[in-house]
Amino acid sequence: KLEAMKQRVSAAKTGLYTPLSTQQEVIAMPGATGGANFGNTASNPKKGIVYVAAKDHASFYKLTKVVKPTSAPLSTAALSAAQAAYTENCQTCHGANRQGGIGPNIVNIGNRINLDAFKVLVTNGRAQMPPLNHIDEATVTAIYRFLGGNVVAGPPAGMGGRGFAQRPAIKITGPVVASGGAPAAVAFNAQRPTKQIRSYPEGVTQYDEYSTPYGLSEHDLLSPPWSFITAYDLNTGTIKWKKGLGQNANIPLMPGQEPMGTFPEGSQRKGMIVTSTGILFATAHGGQLFAYDADNGNLLWTYNLPMDTDGMMATYEINGKQYLVVSAMRRFGKESVDHSKDLGALPPGYIVLSIPDKGKRK
DSSP states (O other): OHHHHHHHHHHSEESTTOOOOSSSOEEESSOTTOBSOTTOEEEETTTTEEEEEEEOOOEEEOOEEOOOOOOOOOOHHHHHHHHHHHHHHTHHHHOTTSSOSSSOOOTTGGGTSOHHHHHHHHHHOBTTBOOOTTSOHHHHHHHHHHTTOOOOOOOOTTSTTHHHHHSOOOOOOSOGGGTTOOOEEEEEETTEEEEEEEEEETTSOOOOOEEOOOOOSOGGGSOSOOEEEEEEETTTTEEEEEEEOOOOTTSOOOTTOOOOOOOTTTTTTOOEEEOTTSEEEEEETTTEEEEEETTTOOEEEEEEOSSEEOSOOEEEEETTEEEEEEEEEEOOSTTOOOGGGSTTOOOSEEEEEEEOSTTOOO
16 A cells, blocks of 8 residues: 555645646645634734644645536427426426526526426425425426436425525616626536536536545645644744644543544644633544643643534633633434534534633633
8 A cells, every 4th residue: 555655645736736638647745624714813913823733644636637428319209298297287388499588598407407407496486486296206307307407416495405495586777787687507426416516507518527536535645633723923923833633532542641643534623722721622533622831832631522523613702701612413424423412412403611710710
């Protein structure tokens, strides 16, 4: 495996702003989930210190051409039956030419929403359109094909097509950029049928499209720590301290042990908050909360949350006591840890901790 990795690295391109290629891999650093993002910053404006949770995680990228699957052409008999179904059920409102009347223009609507979303629209109705739940599924599919739709695997109703299936149409009266953008068609990635890729707007010539996965399969391209917190002193333009953030939750920290940031997914989708009493709180992958000394980065204590966190923490004060609120109710994949099953653990939800003094936990 090591030799194969060396060959991939030697054959790949690297460097800042290296264009992605269909011919060979490109190593991007810090990678798709690297760097600092998703709210992973905190600051003490009085002291001029900024804390940044970041991640070193390289990605292997290689572009793959997106293949847009198409349905087989409708036979003459099927086309005739589909047109008859449209005439009987849809033409009164949408017109014989499908350009609208009482109802909106639905020319090529099949290119703008997937089949599941179209079925929801027909069955449940929307705005002035009544539900047409008397139409059987085969007929709905035939009408969808007649309106330009491809019968391919797509996200379930209420996901990728939810914007068309549930939201009322918005009439654009001002500049496009001030009204939510131009309507766009949707293409499907043949390799990941449930993944929708935004295509060109209707009426614009379609060109080849390319995609690339996140390239995170080789997290051991670099040695840990992969994630860390850096305290920047803006008064002097120097790094005040740098410490690892997070560790493998299957190997708990021993008393006094420093976190090493050994979870590949690191600290992303998490958050930090610093208090006036000098405590820096940070959440990390694996459902863990860390309390650091904001002045020197020393670890004060750790706490296992019932489940992974997502988003920023919040703090508030009541009767002179300060409290910290952490959302702990998410699972991000097989690597997530469910501490709610541990003996004496809290159930998933919002966890509130009191903050009496620096270095203490209650």
